[in-house]
Amino acid sequence: MRLPAWNTRLNNPPYLRPYHAYLFILPGLVIYVLFVLWPIINTARYSLYDWTGFSEPTFIGFDNYRELWRDKDFWLALQHNAFFVIFFSILPIMLGLFLTALMTRGRLRGMAIFRSGLFIPQVMSSVVVGIIWRWLFAYDGPINEFLSLIGLESWVRPWLGDFTYARYAVGTVGLWVQYGLCMVLFIAGAQSINEDLYDAARVAGANAWQEFRHVTLPGLSQQILVAFVLTFIAALRVFDLVFVLTRSGGPGKETIVTSLLIYQYAFQRNRAGYGSAMALVLSIIIITVSALVMRLQARREEERTV
Amino acid sequence: MKRARALITLTIVAVLLAALAPAGAQEQITLVVWDNWTRDAEQAMIDQLTAEFEAANPGVTVQREPYDTSDLTALLPLALSEASGPDVAMINQGYTGMGALVQAGLLLPLDDYAAQYGWLDRYAEGLHSRNRFTPDGATFGEGNLYGVSNTAEVVGAYYWREDFAELGLSIPTTFEEFEAVVKALKDAGKTPIVFGSLDGWPAIHTWGAIQHAYSTLEEIDAFMYRREGGTFDTEANLLAAQKMVEWIQAGYFSPGFEGMDYDNQTFAAFLNHQGSMWITGSWMTGSIIAELGEEPIGFFVIPSALPDAPPLSIGGVGLAYGIRAGTEHPDLAAAYIDLVTGPRAAELLFEQGFLPAAEVDPDLLVEGTLTADVVNAWNLISSQNAVGHYLDWTMPDIAANIQELMAGQVTPEQFIQDVEADYQAGG
Secondary structure (H helix, E strand, C coil): CCCCHHHHHCCCCHHHCCHHHHHHHHHHHHHHHHHHHHHHHHHHHHCCEECCCCCCCEECCCHHHHHHHHCHHHHHHHHHHHHHHHHHHHHHHHHHHHHHHHHHHCCCCCHHHHHHHHHHHHHCCHHHHHHHHHHHHCCCCHHHHHHHHCCCHHHCCCHHHCCCCHHHHHHHHHHHHHHHHHHHHHHHHHHCCCHHHHHHHHHCCCCHHHHHHHHHHHHCHHHHHHHHHHHHHHHHHCCHHHHHHCCCCCCCCCCCCHHHHHHHHHHHCCCHHHHHHHHHHHHHHHHHHHHHHHHHHHHHHHHHHC | CHHHHHHHHHHHHHHHHHHHHHHHCCCCEEEEEEECCCCHHHHHHHHHHHHHHHHHCCCEEEEEEECCHHHHHHHHHHHHCCCCCCCEEEECCCHHHHHHHHHCCCECCCHHHHHHHCHHHCCCHHHHHHHEECCCCCCECCCEECCEECEEEEEEEEEEHHHHHHCCCCCCCCHHHHHHHHHHHHHCCCCCEECCCCCCHHHHHHHHHHHHHHCCHHHHHHHHCCCCCCCCCCHHHHHHHHHHHHHHHCCCECCCHHHCCHHHHHHHHHHCCCCCEEEEEHHHHHHHHHHHCCCCEEEECCCCCCCCCCCCECEEECCEEEEECCCCCHHHHHHHHHHHCCHHHHHHHHHCCCCECCCCCHHHCCCCCHHHHHHHHHHHHHHCCCECCCHHHCCCCHHHHHHHHHCCCCCHHHHHHHHHHHHHCCC
16 A cells, blocks of 8 residues: 555654644644643743733842742742642552552452442542541541540541641542542553463462562553652642642641642732742742653663663 | 515515614613622622612613622732723722732722712721722822722621520620620530631631730721831730630630631531630621521620720721723713612612611611621721721731641740731731
């Protein structure tokens, strides 16, 4: 069969490829440029201005960034984001792996129901999540009632309003929302691991842990990296969960996160320029870390093929 | 033949219609209004007024667009800077609200209309100053008038009448008496004050109520309007901070208040009688009446701790109606504002359980009802020039500081220093 002429030149550098090819990506590209690239470019531009969001902007160079550098609240918020990486990213991956090991080991009756049930938190609206957990964490709520029931009255506390534990409470909700995504990714990945490897392991007398450690885990390395990138981004940009659980990042500033600060500055305190600077710094952190992880993934793949 | 006749008839009709049209439709004007009336009872009130306005102004259509407070705050600045923006809008007071809009030149000064319609006589000048800014938007509380309000707010104590009756307590007239009431309720095994600080802002009202009891209006005004000598570092604030800590240690507030939100948990705790009093704003009156009726709950303002001083209380006027600077119909917009902030509006607002900024006809009040208590409380403070302020108008972060104070993360002295440092740095 004779291929169309343009198809044979796909190995050319992008700018030499025929224009037809670009027509196919045009609709998506237009939307992407309009709603993603253009706003990002504008955010970068706004960050150089002193601007309320609606007044006449004044160009101030890098003053917003200088102020940001000295802003204690911003550093505090970044610290909290880093703390949330544990709960939004690392713990969900571990829990996801554990559940995957359970589910791939034996054939359980009604597995599909289990799996969808465990995935529900991931697809729930965050407002609903907030209302449920505010109720669960309430002083006279189920969690505290359970604690008194089993004789742990001294543990009873207003979780979301407690200076020490509010962060852990919000983190726990994050874990609950995020593990479903990891689990689904891992189960899908585990199904593509060659069955022979499991058979071989069993013949060699591997126990459940060894099987997991030497067959499942290496087979899932790709999925783990993907899950890490996705959940890491979620931890750094978290806004909705904090907003629905502790409203303004309280008690005090114990649960304040960067996105909440951006929202407060840009829309409540009329400092759109300063908020933009904050948003841009956050984006750069996210892009840098994601790029590093992707790089790591690519290198591993090379090693494997060599 | 038949067809020809039909054709002639049609032609005549068409010609007649064409001739009639310009006469029937004078110039059609659409007045766009952004407001804050989102609940059913509120919509009924404002739609009624709007219909009356349209009837009085033939050819004018009012297009109302209701938004809740946070949406209004977020969307209004951009909308007002557009040529197609609302002609009339309800505006939140304070530096980040009205101040920023004035600074950007988006609002029309209303002083001429105020003189024309007599708006300044509707309520006290001290309340109008909350809608005043200098034309550069930098100084709050003086300068041009940029808005007119139709509702009033006062923060005080709602209380279960049966608890007061049971213990033989009467409405306190000094802060000492108020403390005695709180203690008596506690000693009787009740939770004296229902409170929840999870959302942050309710802490401003509860601590602010104590703060206002120790302060003079001059101190609070100077702080709020950032006047010469304005400071947070006052003896009154320190006393109030110490009192708050003392009350928390004495167990005067709901157990676990740090984790209770306002709309669901605190409101439910008060309705379910899990405490005797609730220090919050008069905006809850309608909701409480809807659940419990007029009789079981009463309302009073917290008395002053200073000798012979009026009961200075947090309060003020609600969101203010303003006019977009670029509107094509300023006179019509002013006429609309005149109606929705005038006596007819006050009547309808009162019927719906709101506290109108303009005076309520005393004959309408029924003693022993919650509505009467709230109106009387407002009259008491507005007639004695004892209307205080919401601290977050000038200090948006102060709820976090109060939470730190309440949890013992900082001492009262440290709390004063922290807020003062923020204040001197510009808020």
